[in-house]
Amino acid sequence: MNPAQRSGRYDAVVIGGGHNGLVCAAYLAKAGRKVLVLERRHVLGGAAVTEELHPGFHFSVCSYVVSLFRPSIIRDLDLAKHGMEIIPLETAFAPRIDDCGLCRWSDPGRTRHEISRFSARDAEIYPEFSLTMTKMAQLVRNIIDSPAPDPTSWNPAELFRLLRLGKELQRGGAESVGMNLKLLTMSAVDFLDRWFESEVLKAVMSVSGIIGTFLGVRSPGTAYVLLHHYMGEIDGAFRSWGYSKGGTGGISLACARAAESFGAEIRTGAGVERVRIKNGRATGIVLANGDEIEAKTVISSCDPRLTFFGLVGRDHLDGDFVEQIERYKLRGSSGKVNLAVDRLPRFHGREGTDFLRGDIAIAPSIDYLERAYDQAKYGEFSERPYLNVVIPSIMDPSVAPPGQHVISMFVQYAPYDIKEGPENWPSKRQAFGDTVVDTLAEYCPGLKESILYRQVLTPWDLEQEFGLSEGNIFQGELSLEQLLFQRPAAGWARYRTPIKNLWMCGSGTHPGGGLMGAPGQLAALSMLGSRQT
Amino acid sequence: MPIPSPFHSRTSKLCTSLRWKDWAGYHAVCSYRTCHEPEYFAFRHAAGLIDVTPLFKYEVYGPDAAALLARITVRDITKLGVGRVTYLCWCDDDGKVVDDGTVSRLEEDYFRVTAAEPSLSWFERMARGYQVTIEDSTQRWGALALQGPNSRDILKQVSDADMDGLGFFRVVRAQLDGVEAFISRTGYTGDLGYEIWVDTSAGSPGSAGSGTAAERVYDALTEAGRNFGLLPAGLDAMDVTRIEAGFIMNGVDYFSAHHCLTEMRKSSPYELGLGWTVKLDRGPFVGQAALAREKRAGSARLFVGLDVAWTDLERVFAGYGLPPEISSAAWRDGRPVYDRDGRWIGQATSGAWSPVLKKNLALAQLEASFATPGERVEIELTAEYRRHRVTATVVKPPFFNPPRKRA
Incomplete structure (x- = not known):
């Protein structure tokens, strides 16, 4: 490090202190770079944040489960030492109004018993299905752990990577290729129909195909997203869906502590107004308060729209590129309702808390889900939405006072573009919250009386408060046409941007969203490999 | 046939998996549910309660109690303060480890020793000429380990003792739901944790509530x-945590010198990473001369931790078209360790996948020249019935050492 660097000029400034920004910063700092992270809000974490909104109740405000956080990041950054604590989920419960519903357990035998109450055939096929999906997921997993191959390049390294991808696809033989094509093109429901007969099982499994997209369970292309559920089985993490102890923000804080331990500097309450650009090169950033910070490299962890239209500005970009970013689909389709309650909800026909040590899906039938989507298509939030509910305080009592609980609900559909226009969401916020509580209360009578506090986040709030354009939780839909070498734009899937020295590292880049940390990690490693920083 | 512990009436109701094994003549639960992982995570993120009654326990009292323990163990017990606990081992005359355990000084002349194996005859043989009484109190003390970050908060609800004042490796007399007990801040998980010792011979305290003393303590803690x-x-969950904590186990990571047919099988404290417990510079104790010699000359083997390279492991399995297959349970079937040229340099004696660290860990004894942290060695791995060698890095245990353990 030369004296000029020490005197103040940063090697890299990362815009946004979410988990990806922090992971990226930690890797760069670990490699000896002088790094500064700037977060607009008063807390770190971005959408992976914990806030004590009601005294004694710690809410994982947005992102509420850790899905695919890369084990290699935990090892590389020594995150366990820096306080990363992930508690794996043990169950997946689908309640029903008229009976005790279906609970899937980490014990396969117990799961078989549960499913056989609905269909003995399905109970036997279930492990077979898992095996096939695991095979498919092996391919996808390799994709997640490396930057997307570039199909337009003649560089031998790129060709080799594409070849490897092709070979992986081919390896399982004709059957596997066929299965992949089905997965890529079919709807979640059509795909599941080929395996299972019981409505309750198919419904609850199909929702994995729609989370975070503006699609229904019968829309083509949703089968592919099912795969993501199976990746945990093979990444050496064992039951990789989990809670972060103390709330999801714990993950961001562990990343922040790791980054700081390597010498990175982190500022909160430091909103970035724009990227400073000179002759097509980023030279630093301008803060909202007018201060300028010089840096050799600027890295944005914001979504592509915010990055290019907000922080860069269309004037600095080619028309073609602007067009691609315009077409990039954000269209948020979900909201969040968080509750503080003074007792545990009770579900029909079930005692104790064993079946609540995981997630609860309100997805009683395929028609229910499709009906929920119908309303969204015409610009309304679903009257009876799909809910993914978790009660993290059961396994992690530290997030609520003794005996009391936090309930976190992911709600789909809540389209950003309601027919009254997104700016009118605030006037519908409470009605939306009521709908969600009413929906859950149908399954747990007495819920309403137990509520001490309620937080409602509409897609509009997600955009305004967390900087997620159109409230999209993945910084862009995880649909096929904007994955891999198309994420976020063809030709710009390797974390670089048309502006020299400006890089991206958010969920809007390969391999996408879902609290993986992979975009931040791969962006940093790409930068370090490019020898530009 | 194993016998039930004083907590059996409670643990047997909870153990829906019916997974039991014999531990030193007692019925002991392997895991309460079919899958032990939730119990492991309870130890690391909340709290776990495990019945450790089968540990061998000895009351040593009398005016020469301290002198005797200083004579037969590697530590100078006369320096141990009242209300303190220490971890140590004891050796034979050749300086080879017989067993390891803890010693608590409950009063000036009153100690309690825990051991993995029956040790009464060995202690008594050494006690000739000392004014001391040794009582095998194994059956008398029901023992529970309450381990994990929430363990202190739980004990605060039921114990009258000052839990905040009870430092690491301290012991205190307390009442739990009206039952007399000892609480020591000790354990086998390498986390914040306590062990609770209940006298089962005292009979049921007359006051409110029902059940024996042991049952009442169990119920109070559960509630x-x-x-x-x-x-x-x-035990399955605890086995993973003890490997993360780098704790050795008698009969697994080493064998008591009393049971070994060959010299090669025996280990000295230095070879087991217990050198720090040996205090050479004092009055005579069993094994002193041999240990002093070894200290001067250096040990042939040393105890290390191994971090088995995940990428290597993945590569081996990928060669068969498989995702990495790693058992979530700890293993204890020794595995050979080689240098990078394929020469045998020692053995890994137990290991586990650490869900917290996302690392594949092992405890090993290696030739001393390979025991430097950062050294790269190779460990045997079986995949698809075939033997492979994968890289492992030498690490100084513990692998996992949260600040709350001592805080």
């Missing part, structure tokens, strides 16, 4: 733990 994520935990 207090309800809001703190407490789970009953079995």
